[in-house]
Amino acid sequence: MKTSIATVSISGELPDKLAAIAAAGFDGVEIFENDFLAFDGSPADVGKMVRDHGLEITLFQPFRDFEGMPEPHRARTFDRAERKFDIMQQLGTDLLLVCSNISPISLGGVDRAAADFHELGERAGKRGLKVGYEALAWGRHISDHRDAWEIVRRADHPNIGLILDSFHTLSRKIDINSIRSIPKEKIFIVQLADAPLIDMDLLYWSRHFRNMPGEGDLPVAEFTRAIAETGYDGYFSLEIFNDQFRGGNANAIAVDGYRSLIYLGDQVRRSPGAGSLTVAPMPERAEIKEIGFIEFAAADEEAAELIATLKTLGFRKTTTHRSKQVDLYRQGDIRVLVNTDEGGFAGASYAVHGSSAYAVALVVDDAKRALERAVALNAEPFSQPVAPGEVEMPAIRGVGGGLVYLLDDKTDLGRIWDIDFVPVTEDSGVESAGLRRVDHIAQTMPYEEMLTWVLFYTSIFEAGKTPIVDIIDPAGVVRSQVVENVSGALRITLNGAENRRTLAGHFIAETFGSGVQHLAFDTDDIFATAAALRRNGFRALHISPNYYDDVEARFGLDPELTERLRAENILYDRDEHGEFFQLYSPTYGEGFFFEIVERRGYRGYGAANAIFRIAALKKHLRPEGLPKIIG
Ligand SMILES: O=C(O)c1ccc(O)c(O)c1
Ligand SMILES: [Mg+2]
Numbered sequence: 001m002k003t004s005i006a007t008v009s010i011s012g013e014l015p016d017k018l019a020a021i022a023a024a025g026f027d028g029v030e031i032f033e034n035d036f037l038a039f040d041g042s043p044a045d046v047g048k049m050v051r052d053h054g055l056e057i058t059l060f061q062p063f064r065d066f067e068g069m070p071e072p073h074r075a076r077t078f079d080r081a082e083r084k085f086d087i088m089q090q091l092g093t094d095l096l097l098v099c100s101n102i103s104p105i106s107l108g109g110v111d112r113a114a115a116d117f118h119e120l121g122e123r124a125g126k127r128g129l130k131v132g133y134e135a136l137a138w139g140r141h142i143s144d145h146r147d148a149w150e151i152v153r154r155a156d157h158p159n160i161g162l163i164l165d166s167f168h169t170l171s172r173k174i175d176i177n178s179i180r181s182i183p184k185e186k187i188f189i190v191q192l193a194d195a196p197l198i199d200m201d202l203l204y205w206s207r208h209f210r211n212m213p214g215e216g217d218l219p220v221a222e223f224t225r226a227i228a229e230t231g232y233d234g235y236f237s238l239e240i241f242n243d244q245f246r247g248g249n250a251n252a253i254a255v256d257g258y259r260s261l262i263y264l265g266d267q268v269r270r271s272p273g274a275g276s277l278t279v280a281p282m283p284e285r286a287e288i289k290e291i292g293f294i295e296f297a298a299a300d301e302e303a304a305e306l307i308a309t310l311k312t313l314g315f316r317k318t319t320t321h322r323s324k325q326v327d328l329y330r331q332g333d334i335r336v337l338v339n340t341d342e343g344g345f346a347g348a349s350y351a352v353h354g355s356s357a358y359a360v361a362l363v364v365d366d367a368k369r370a371l372e373r374a375v376a377l378n379a380e381p382f383s384q385p386v387a388p389g390e391v392e393m394p395a396i397r398g399v400g401g402g403l404v405y406l407l408d409d410k411t412d413l414g415r416i417w418d419i420d421f422v423p424v425t426e427d428s429g430v431e432s433a434g435l436r437r438v439d440h441i442a443q444t445m446p447y448e449e450m451l452t453w454v455l456f457y458t459s460i461f462e463a464g465k466t467p468i469v470d471i472i473d474p475a476g477v478v479r480s481q482v483v484e485n486v487s488g489a490l491r492i493t494l495n496g497a498e499n500r501r502t503l504a505g506h507f508i509a510e511t512f513g514s515g516v517q518h519l520a521f522d523t524d525d526i527f528a529t530a531a532a533l534r535r536n537g538f539r540a541l542h543i544s545p546n547y548y549d550d551v552e553a554r555f556g557l558d559p560e561l562t563e564r565l566r567a568e569n570i571l572y573d574r575d576e577h578g579e580f581f582q583l584y585s586p587t588y589g590e591g592f593f594f595e596i597v598e599r600r601g602y603r604g605y606g607a608a609n610a611i612f613r614i615a616a617l618k619k620h621l622r623p624e625g626l627p628k629i630i631g
Contacts, residue, residue, distance in 0.1 A: 100139030121157030
């Protein structure tokens, strides 16, 4: 599989775009005409710059409003094409993309268009160039790749072929199967883009909302599979028009793009009939069996406050690390590590972000293979020295520069608590609150980063994503999307903040980056848990009484249940699968908090309650700009 990306997909000036594209690992680049026109240098200069980066120019585009023009426009259109051929020869590329005509004066007729292409093929052939025809989803006469293919077929010229673009085909829900009967040598190149499902005008959707394969909702893998089944093994080229990417970080977008293509190739490679596609093999997506631990970096009073909170939540210190200042707090299957070591990555993380849950360990079937896949997908591996005899945990860098450790039961990784830790007996003076496991981990990030991390998790791990929902904060909207696996062992909510006045935005600004903003633990009996927490001295987040009147009316609750919810500050929700109960802590530090949930079949995350608990949580934050009050 040869990889390419259109310059239009990346932010910045042409030289910056090319540098980012090359650094990310692409083999080729489509030169988008506007990027070329805005660049102060000759076509030959651009060609040299591209090749100096080790890239190939896969095509020059777009050439618009060509086929079916009445005279005298027709003659002028051919003159225009000759001028573009001149540029292509100086650039050093042999393929021109012609997109279907949108001009109101263009004439229909498959044979007329085929004749135009035949003549263009003659002219291109004289110069050793080729022309590919692409059906725009909003083309005036041609808006379907099947019609474009019929024109190419009738043009019957070796220098005229078809260009398939997943967006144009999938946005119109055109039968993918129709691709399988196109001869592979007539497919000159394949362009790929995904998009979120939004019901809007096709042109506007395409020009502003495309995203990388796997980031949206279109069946791009099925589309690619159909192409692979033709035997095509040429370039797959990303062509992403996206407002956010245009303003984003060129390097990060290019890395995401490359990851999306490699991941797509891997998905297609695994299906029967895709044998022609040359893709380097990598281990399959790793199945997450449980959350191994969550590790906080903390120091001084913040560490003391965290430990005190963990105790009121019913956690007990059970073991301590042999060589580092790291203690393990346990309850049910939940393991929370508190790392107060000044050395190592935890110390460095603390210095930058303050106390935070900077590392999460995921238990997979085979940690080594999971790491291998992550690295194949350009994740950044992480390691640091360990003391002799201690276990070296494979890890990759995750959200906000934090760590994702990978554990398994196959190796010493499964015995890490016996090897690296020694038991302690400490009377914590608190009772267990019946917390059983981690329900979900909420990571907060700037909105622009969300697609990056959705792709990161779903490409490396066996997990799917839910649609994005809007969470209303009194100071703005926060977008939330869930990455989860079928067993429920992995549930991560990604929250994208657009401004710093929201609870999520405040957290990012004050902790200097993205990270885990809250942890949700699961109980079998929320009322028993609430009572135990109260006895431990835990103070639940106070919820407005108005909420309970509404919830009782909305769900038709028994007033006795409403009264119990109100007394314990428990939030309630229901979906078609069952009921949901939520209890929150106040915020700590710059907006971190804990949540406790009981699921009675319910599958969501209480989005309907978010507006109420966010308003309540925000009351605990110090006002913006005021100095922190100690003590
Ligand atoms: O939006 C457009 O006009 C446009 C141009 C060229 C393409 O290849 C395409 O997919 C869309
Ligand atoms: Mg296209």
